[in-house]
Amino acid sequence: xxxxxxxxxxxxxxxxxxxxxxxxxxxxxxxAVGFVPPVTIDDIRPEWVGHLAAISEGRTRLLVGYDExxxxxxxxxxxxxxxxxxxxxxxxxxxxxxxxxxGKGYGQDLMAATEAAxxxxxxxxxxxxxxxxxxxxxxxxxSCGYKEVGRVPGAIRVxxxxxxxxxxxxxxxx
Numbered sequence: 001x002x003x004x005x006x007x008x009x010x011x012x013x014x015x016x017x018x019x020x021x022x023x024x025x026x027x028x029x030x031x032a033v034g035f036v037p038p039v040t041i042d043d044i045r046p047e048w049v050g051h052l053a054a055i056s057e058g059r060t061r062l063l064v065g066y067d068e069x070x071x072x073x074x075x076x077x078x079x080x081x082x083x084x085x086x087x088x089x090x091x092x093x094x095x096x097x098x099x100x101x102x103g104k105g106y107g108q109d110l111m112a113a114t115e116a117a118x119x120x121x122x123x124x125x126x127x128x129x130x131x132x133x134x135x136x137x138x139x140x141x142x143s144c145g146y147k148e149v150g151r152v153p154g155a156i157r158v159x160x161x162x163x164x165x166x167x168x169x170x171x172x173x174x
Contacts (some may be wrong), residue, residue, distance in 0.1 A: 003065035005113040018072030029099040032132035089126040111144040134166030
């Protein structure tokens, strides 16, 4: 059964708990979403609060995918640029699908829903994101139409002796 997506959902305790649980579970399953396992909800919470501040200021929008039971199953944060010369594209952050839903095509669904949402934003011509090298995420995003446009070797230090490339990818909307 496909996910149901909602752009700019009402932030309430159920959504907060759902996103925090999703983010923790994705991180602990090895997902490249800003943390290295093991992490707890308390480790994730400051990043969530940072995203909430950006949402409340109108700089970021949240897209949530809900599974058939109504649980938060996928998210992406869509950040507008504040620089006056870069307002024609947005960043994606914290693109996640719950590990229990891996292999169901929900990642492709999330990226398609994100693209559709962004196409509805006035004046936006492209979507950028970064991903951690060595995870296969770059191949996944390429399968969704993104092109690699930059790479910084060894920019992400996952652990001692484990440096990964920071890969910049772009989806032109024109």
